[in-house]
Amino acid sequence: QVQFVESGGDLVQPGGSLRLSCVTSGFTFSSNFMDWYRQAPGKQREFVAGISAGGDPIYADDVKDRFTISRDNAKGTLYLQMNNLKPEDTAAYYCHTTLGFQGNWGRGTQVTVSS
Numbered sequence: 001q002v003q004f005v006e007s008g009g010d011l012v013q014p015g016g017s018l019r020l021s022c023v024t025s026g027f028t029f030s031s032n033f034m035d036w037y038r039q040a041p042g043k044q045r046e047f048v049a050g051i052s053a054g055g056d057p058i059y060a061d062d063v064k065d066r067f068t069i070s071r072d073n074a075k076g077t078l079y080l081q082m083n084n085l086k087p088e089d090t091a092a093y094y095c096h097t098t099l100g101f102q103g104n105w106g107r108g109t110q111v112t113v114s115s
Contacts, residue, residue, distance in 0.1 A: 002026040004095040004106030008080075011112045016085050020109060022078040022095030030073035032099070036080050038091035038111075048093070049080060063089075085113045 008020040020036070035050035049059045049069040057069045068081040078095055092108040 002099065002104050004104065006093065006095050006106045006109040009093060009109030009111045011114065012085055013115050014086060014113055016113070017081070017083045018085065018111060020080040020082070020093055020111075022106060024076045024078065024095070024097075027097075027099055027104075029071075029076040032097045034071060034078045034095070034097050036069060036078070037094045037096055038089075039094070039108075040088075040091040043091075045094070051078070082111070085111075087113045089113050 003025045005023045006020060008018055010018055012018055031053050033050060033052050036048040037045050038048050039045040047060055048063055049057060049067055051057045051069045051071050055071065059067060066082065066084045070079045080093065082089065089111060090113050092110050094108045095106040097104050
């Protein structure tokens with residue numbers, strides 16, 4: 001059974017930092033492209049960052065230079081380091097991968113950026 005457990009979300013002031021984690025199980029993590037999405041209230045879920053099995057990252061334009069995605073294949077864990085957070089980063093953040101033709105999602109972790 002594929003499982004994702006996200007953690008690390010919190011309330012943080014603008015300019016602050018957070019590190020999200022996604023612990024996975026039930027599939028061969030090291031072989032899969034992994035990514036983070038986010039969804040703000042009233043908005044569609046959007047891509048934030050992705051990382052290939054070999055560790056090559058890609059980012060959405062509005063998080064480039066502020067967020068860093070990484071992975072620990074030995075631990076089956078995906079990370080998102082978020083720096084210089086802005087109020088518009090407020091959202092639920094979800095870990096995701098596609099297995100076969102099936103998208104797989106965690107339950108998300110809430111990030112709130114507010115003073």
